Amino acid sequence: MNKKICIIGLGYVGLPLAHAFSKKYQVVGFDINKPRIDELSSGFDRTLELTTEEVNESIKNGMIYSTNIDDIKDSNIYIVTVPTPIDSSNRPDLTPLIKSSQTIGKVLKKDDIVIYESTVYPGVTEEVCVPELEKVSGMTFNKDFFCGYSPERINPGDKEHTVTKILKITSGSTSEIATVVDDLYKSIITAGTHKASSIKVAEAAKVIENTQRDVNIALINELALIFDTMNIDTNDVIEAAATKWNFIKLKPGLVGGHCIGVDPYYLTYKSEELGYKPNLILSARQINNGMGKYIAEKTIKLMIKAGKIIKDSNILVMGLTFKENCPDIRNTKVVDIISELKDYGANIDIYEPWIDEKDKGYYNYNFVKNPFENLKKYDSILVAVGHDKFKSLTQNEYDNIINGEKIIIDVKGIVPNPSWKL
Template identity: 90%
Template sequence: MNKKICIIGLGYVGLPLAHAFSKKYSVVGFDINKPRVDELNSGFDRTLELTETEVKESIENGMVYSTNMEDIKDCNVYIVTVPTPIDSSNRPDLTPLIKSSQTIGKVLKKDDIVIYESTVYPGVTEEVCVPQLELVSGMTFNKDFFCGYSPERINPGDKEHTVTKILKITAGSTPQIADVVDDLYKSIITAGTHKASSIKVAEAAKVIENTQRDVNIALINELALIFDTMNISTNDVIEAAATKWNFIKLKPGLVGGHCIGVDPYYLTHKAEELGYKPNLILGARQINNGMGKYIAEKTIKLMIKSGKIIKDSNILIMGLTFKENCPDIRNTKVVDIIKEIKDYGSNIDVYEPWIDEKDKDYYDYNFVENPFENSKKYDAIVVAVGHDKFKTITQEQYDSLIKDEKIIIDVKGIVPHPSWKL
């Protein structure tokens, strides 16, 4: 069949995917966020995953950005790329997936294919999403319509490993549909595809990618805490250990974002539901979630040691996004540092050049323009994100911002001579 593709959700995952598909297929990009759709139609992508030229190129290719259900009624492949967050109790929030499935159910037709890309625990596609599709459409799964799963592998801010250059896992609800889904992605993914044996296998493969990274980073973070008590440089230890060919070289740090800091909870939720306690994974989560508090406490201790008064002190936090050179602030763990320091009565200024000025109004922080061009002095500086722009700052510039004894906390290992480095 001639494929007309609808991408549901135009965020960090959906938009680059829609752009890639628009080069070969008729595509509709659907999102319930009207301001987002309006901006895309004007050529602007605030996630910065696509340039203005690329956004306009997709429109020139015939792609439609829309919030109108009428525009997606004649599509025959629906790809769901909505977020899968966690709630305040670290439980999976499947609301975006359920609502997207209900939306598709209203327009689902005979022989249509619905492909999910959102990261989930094994079983969500067939046990949660498919029943919604059946309920709303009145049709029968694997008889009237079919499903696939191809987990996203987008790396926000990475201009080298873009969507078409990352090998893609695919799966389908029947052997025939698995081939159709694989061929569809193979037509745009230059890096190739890997066809999984089932949708559940593909779901599991995705969720363990980030769980493995989370556990590995937690080990390095715990080692960093141990070495800190021994007054040993963690970086020096890692460099020495990395001389062995099979040592996995990772650096300690904050583990936030929409993937590594979230996805493991989907797996642990399902495991506990089935009666298994995933102690290692949950332990890793506890270690990584505690790093912000540890960094804040280290900052306060150094200030007290130097004789500085904590209450009403002024502290500069450099960076707020969850990773370097990216405007994505979802689940950033820098907020943990800020919250902890504020609890001591300190005043916080945030310098974050990657967040759009208009977006800063949405956050309850005191954002400052380039502090190195102002006269305000601080009692301490915490360099929390390794933006390239921060790497050009000299030690003299840092020193000029601090009054009395210099206290510079370096979370990312980019300050020439910090007071303390993670």
């Protein structure tokens, strides 16, 4: 097969994948977001996953960025990398996946392969996506067209573990297609591949990767809450415990982002649908989701203890993205801290150097430019994200913008002398 690949969805996952494939294959990058396509066509990636040079390299390789379905008609491999979020009730929202499948169904041809990379619960590819492909195309699964599943493992902002350097799980709807899919990824993934025994196994493997991490972090977060009541430094405890060879060294903190804070709900949803309540996983989610509220309440208590009036106080929150050194704001739990502080009547300024000025207008927050370069004083400062730019700040710089008694809350363990750290 002379492969022409179409990547559906050009976000944090799809764009780096499209760039990697464009070095060896003819590629079309498809997205319904026209401003995104326009920016990429001009060489700019606002996710900062690719440099301008890399975006232009993909164009030079012959890659097309498009919103036009006519441009993807002659593709024979479709790779779906759209988001799989949760709704306000923590239920999986498969809308982007379903709509992508419907789009592909309109252009699907004999012997085409559709590969899904989006995180799902086991069964979604064959029980949700395939029926949409069949209905729209009028063709029969595993006779006229085939499917594969190869879960994404992109780590936003990580310039070391990039797409080709992360081992890839692959799978296919037949044993022959599984080999085709595996060979396809093997041709660009230098770290190698692992061919799963079925699509459902690959789906399950992806969803438990982040569920395991979520549960482990929840344990550390709960220990941090316990040690805080005991007046013991959690980080000191972790450093001591980590001297044992098999201790898993994790730090307490906010659990947000597009994976760890979301994926477990895909598994718990399906589990409960089948009649089993996953108590441990749900408890871990509850602990991790409560950390923002705990941090906000700790800030307020320290301010009250210092004799500060909470209503109309000025609090500086440093960082809004879900992790350090990237502009990704998806499912960030810093918003929980801000919401709680606002409920107490505090005025919140946000210093976030990683979010583009144009994008700040989308959020209903008061963003400030470098607060260490102006004269405004704050009643407390809360460092929520461990950006490298924040790590270089000195205690004197913090002290210069504090009003009255120093209250500095350090969520990430990067402040020289904080009032309290998680």
